[in-house]
Amino acid sequence: MAASKFVAAASLTHCRPFTCAAASADAASPYGSRLAPHPPDLIKWVKREGGFVHQAVKISRDATGFGLFASQPIPKGSQLIALPDHIPLKFASGGDGAAPSVLANLARHVPEELWAMKLGLKLLQERAQFGSFWWPYISNLPEAYSVPIFFPGEDIKNLQYAPLLHQVNKRCRFLLEFEQLVKHVLDGVETSSSDHPFGGQAVDASSLGWAMSAVSSRAFRLHGGGSHGDIDIPMMLPLIDMCNHSFNPNARIVQEQGGNDDMLINVVAETAIEEDDPLVINYGCLNNDLFLLDYGFVVPSNPYDCIELRFDGALLDAASTAAGVSSPSFSSPAPWQKEILSQLKLDGEAPVLKVTIGGQEPVEGRLLAAVRVMLTSDREMVEKHDLSTLMSLSSDSDAPLGTATEVAALRTVLALCVIALGHFPTKMMEDELLLKKGVSSATSELAIQFRIQKKALIIDAMRDLTKRVQLLLSKSKDMASPPQE
Numbered sequence: 001m002a003a004s005k006f007v008a009a010a011s012l013t014h015c016r017p018f019t020c021a022a023a024s025a026d027a028a029s030p031y032g033s034r035l036a037p038h039p040p041d042l043i044k045w046v047k048r049e050g051g052f053v054h055q056a057v058k059i060s061r062d063a064t065g066f067g068l069f070a071s072q073p074i075p076k077g078s079q080l081i082a083l084p085d086h087i088p089l090k091f092a093s094g095g096d097g098a099a100p101s102v103l104a105n106l107a108r109h110v111p112e113e114l115w116a117m118k119l120g121l122k123l124l125q126e127r128a129q130f131g132s133f134w135w136p137y138i139s140n141l142p143e144a145y146s147v148p149i150f151f152p153g154e155d156i157k158n159l160q161y162a163p164l165l166h167q168v169n170k171r172c173r174f175l176l177e178f179e180q181l182v183k184h185v186l187d188g189v190e191t192s193s194s195d196h197p198f199g200g201q202a203v204d205a206s207s208l209g210w211a212m213s214a215v216s217s218r219a220f221r222l223h224g225g226g227s228h229g230d231i232d233i234p235m236m237l238p239l240i241d242m243c244n245h246s247f248n249p250n251a252r253i254v255q256e257q258g259g260n261d262d263m264l265i266n267v268v269a270e271t272a273i274e275e276d277d278p279l280v281i282n283y284g285c286l287n288n289d290l291f292l293l294d295y296g297f298v299v300p301s302n303p304y305d306c307i308e309l310r311f312d313g314a315l316l317d318a319a320s321t322a323a324g325v326s327s328p329s330f331s332s333p334a335p336w337q338k339e340i341l342s343q344l345k346l347d348g349e350a351p352v353l354k355v356t357i358g359g360q361e362p363v364e365g366r367l368l369a370a371v372r373v374m375l376t377s378d379r380e381m382v383e384k385h386d387l388s389t390l391m392s393l394s395s396d397s398d399a400p401l402g403t404a405t406e407v408a409a410l411r412t413v414l415a416l417c418v419i420a421l422g423h424f425p426t427k428m429m430e431d432e433l434l435l436k437k438g439v440s441s442a443t444s445e446l447a448i449q450f451r452i453q454k455k456a457l458i459i460d461a462m463r464d465l466t467k468r469v470q471l472l473l474s475k476s477k478d479m480a481s482p483p484q485e
């Protein structure tokens, strides 16, 4: 109706549009552009609002966009940043202490695993509102994110790794469905009404995706404090979220209970920091799937990266046969073997069939134990060991069920690795050549880096397992041959 269109147009003058401010694309760092072309100084804002920022902390451009750096040496243990309770952006934060009902209603439809979307709704609301307390912070947020939900379809395919493709598709589907739901709910709210959470603006999958990515790449889950007790509350921490990630951090977040049940959030120097060093914190011991999905980057040689496989009798029979086992029986375990598989949660009620290769161990303990147990008929020998021994690959020459079984088990896992590598349409050398020649976009580069890292970790696991097999074989040969005179 014309009348309501007029109202909508009028009300939009009171809200900030979701279309981004024109910011120049930055070739060195395509994700460096911010929502506002010239956002206010975040350090000054935090100080003005009662926070503390160490005099040597500065914000500078780097390859990731921006980061925090030390402008002079900082001694270990120094307080770097402190944020009082009213600065973090939380879902329930707002004038009256409770989320407005339309927003709360929308948030109820967000599944727990996509918690970032819930806080994202609050972020969008504050982004839309002229005069928002958090605008100095929000205007400093990146305009775009390098997470795979924004990859062109070709680069999603270029990831070549089914578990991640599944997650990306799930998130994209959710955003498209949620867009419809938001539209439906907002249809029932007058655009000029103060109940409208986005100042009368329509919200589409793209702005929802922007908000979800802003939160997933920058929010921290910290103790709520006060009435929230020990519950982890996701919150966006202005300025603190300018710290980039490292598994060797020189800073960390520490929470402190202030007066009136308020929570003070501090960043403290964990080591002495040299002049010009970046201030880095550990985002968590995550695999590259999560780093890419939530943060839009890949950690090279990530010690927590792994590949997922499904524990499947037919797949394991094929791997075992390829490894030279004459008649493997993964598809038809004996009752006593089935019992152990159930204890490993690989059979029985509500099994967890996802197993991993790589990461902290070359092969997940549950998979190793299952393969060992399935490749022996010696029930008595198996029953001499507890589950943790069967799951462990502690020393190079451990063979709890005997050398022959151990060699067959490790070769079966090696064959699984070969099968997993075969699922990637390109070889690692081809990928490396592509990167060397130069690819056309940052998203293609990220997708190729991601799949190179997956292949590299499989190859590392294969090297480790091969070494173990060789050691076992040489040890058993030594024992078989009589000592030389």
Ligand SMILES: C[S@@+](CC[C@H](N)C(=O)[O-])C[C@H]1O[C@@H](n2cnc3c(N)ncnc32)[C@H](O)[C@@H]1O
Pocket: 031, 032, 064, 065, 066, 067, 142, 217, 218, 241, 242, 243, 244, 245, 246, 294, 295, 296, 297, 298
């Ligand atoms: C919490 S923000 C850190 C500040 C961010 N660099 C900026 O420009 O606003 C997290 C984002 O920084 C980038 N980032 C952080 N650590 C990184 C790292 N080790 N390697 C590459 N990118 C990183 C990623 O884009 C990530 O989503």
